[in-house]
Amino acid sequence: KNQVEQSPQSLIILEGKNCTLQCNYTVSPFSNLRWYKQDTGRGPVSLTIMTFSENTKSNGRYTATLDADTKQSSLHITASQLSDSASYICVVSASGTASKLTFGTGTRLQVTL
Amino acid sequence: NAGVTQTPKFQVLKTGQSMTLQCAQDMNHEYMSWYRQDPGMGLRLIHYSVGAGITDQGEVPNGYNVSRSTTEDFPLRLLSAAPSQTSVYFCASSYWGHVSYNEQFFGPGTRLTVL
Numbered sequence: 001k002n003q004v005e006q007s008p009q010s011l012i013i014l015e016g017k018n019c020t021l022q023c024n025y026t027v028s029p030f031s032n033l034r035w036y037k038q039d040t041g042r043g044p045v046s047l048t049i050m051t052f053s054e055n056t057k058s059n060g061r062y063t064a065t066l067d068a069d070t071k072q073s074s075l076h077i078t079a080s081q082l083s084d085s086a087s088y089i090c091v092v093s094a095s096g097t098a099s100k101l102t103f104g105t106g107t108r109l110q111v112t113l
Numbered sequence: 114n115a116g117v118t119q120t121p122k123f124q125v126l127k128t129g130q131s132m133t134l135q136c137a138q139d140m141n142h143e144y145m146s147w148y149r150q151d152p153g154m155g156l157r158l159i160h161y162s163v164g165a166g167i168t169d170q171g172e173v174p175n176g177y178n179v180s181r182s183t184t185e186d187f188p189l190r191l192l193s194a195a196p197s198q199t200s201v202y203f204c205a206s207s208y209w210g211h212v213s214y215n216e217q218f219f220g221p222g223t224r225l226t227v228l
Contacts, residue, residue, distance in 0.1 A: 004155065034216075043117070043203050043219030044156075089155070101217075103155030 002027040004092050004104035012110045017080055021107045023073040023090035031095035035064050035075050038087045038106065047075070047088075080111045114139050117220035119204050125226045126194040134189040134223050136204030142218075143209030145187040146171070147179065149200040150222075156203065162187055163209055194227045201225070 004025045013019050025033070032051045036044035048057045048064040050073070057064050061078045077084055087106040094100035120135045138145065146161035158171030162181040176198060178190040187206075191198060202223045207215040 041222070043205075043221050045219070046216050049216060101158070103157075105153060105155050 002092070002094060002100070002102045004090055004102045006088075006090050006104040006107050008107060009105075010108040010110070012112060013080055015080060015082055015111050015113055019077050019080060019109065021075045021077075021088050021090075021109070023075070023092075023104060025071050025073070025090070025092045025102070027071075027092040027094050027100075027102050029095050030068060030071075031093040033064075033066055033073050034091040034093070035062070035073075036089040036091060038089055040086070044089055077109075080109075082111050082113070085109060085111045116140065117204055117206055117218050119202075119220035119223050121223060122221065123224050125228065126191070127228050128194060128196060130194050132191050132194065134191075134202055134204075134225070136187045136189065136220060137185050138187075138204075138206040138218070139185065140206060140218065141184060142206035143184065144215070145181065145204065145206045146217075147177070147187070147189045148203045148205065149173065149198075150203060151200050159189065159202075191225075194225075196227045199225060199227045 007022045034049045035047040038044040047059050047062050050057050050066045052068050063076045066073045087108045089106045090104040092102050117138045143164045147159040148156040150156050157173050159177050160179040162168045165181050168179050204220040205217045207217045
């Protein structure tokens, strides 16, 4: 069964600090991996999409890494801001069919003063 | 562009009532889908459509119906609401070709409570 596991479940950091969120997956055959940011009460918004051949992808202060061999990904947030407080969802896509997106349960990040 | 819009934003139903959640997109996306999001669980696919007149079931389709008469609209109907359908519902759209390669755009969600 395809699964996506994220850790930690929640995280509190001080503004200005860096943090790294983890995603492990067992999805086959792998197509791509996505990170979404979901603000409270809003829909998810895409941060990055990474295919098998991409190891690192950045979007401003967000940097995602992918190790397709170990089936792990991380999302690194640099110099956190209060606006980074949100849930971050890892989504893995399997190739070959339209509906095969497997969603993680998310990491809830709170950035405080 | 407004992107993906959903109405209503909040809804309270009694058990057994029916209702339709509306979803529209103005990006000319072929692929549209409905998800539900429950605490402690990842988003789960309810139904999806790859174009007008074409729909298919996702992971949790029971108790829901969909239709796709136009490219822009993809309503989700609850036939007889049950407390287990209390959830936050998201509509999403993307270009077709293959959804797994295309970025999905999500609507703001509808929070549904069934008493």
